Amino acid sequence: MRRLVGTEPLMVAGATVLCVNERKELLLQYRSDADIWGLPGGVMEYGESLEETAARELHEETGLLAGELQFIRILSGPEECHTYPNGDQIYGVTSVYLARTTIGTLRITGESRQLKYFPLDDLPSSLVPKARRIVNELNPEWM
Structure with a gap:
């Protein structure tokens, strides 16, 4: 698609996951593509539901398998416009899910430099x- 439109804005559907542990700390990933902390998540692939996107992205980026995913909300609008370092632009429509239970152990992948749980009142400034x-x-109450 990018070969056809270059860096022009694309509308993109995706999902992100609020993954919390038993201490109600939030899992963040230090992203290797942007040198900043963020939430696990990404773009929907053809044929996927948004919930499947959330589960896949959580697993790909952290090594964790989500238990039940609870739908929280949809993000859309002008604040969801993003320009990547390479100049590509997107307008995102993102479903946010909560995962209170996971299976597996954290695993660093090519998309992350670090994975760490943070207390909600002590999140990194570079978020x-x-x-x-x-x-x-x-x-x-969601937590």
Whole structure:
């Protein structure tokens, strides 16, 4: 698709996961492509549901298999416009899911330099703005 449109904006559907441990700490990944902390997630592949996208991305980026995924909300609008370092632009429509239980152990992949659980009141300052918006709008009852 990028060969056809270059860096022009594309509308992209995706999912992100709020993965919390038993201490209600939030899993973040230090992204290798942007040198910043963010939430596991990514773009939907053809034939996937958004929930399947969330589960796949969590596994690909962290090594964890999600237990039940709880739908939280959809993010869309002008604040979901993003320009990547290579100049590609997207307008995202992102489903946010919560995973309270996971199976497996954390595993660093090519997309991450570090994976770490953080208390919600002590998140790193270098957090992707989208992730900060999601966390700031969290209802404590969801956790």
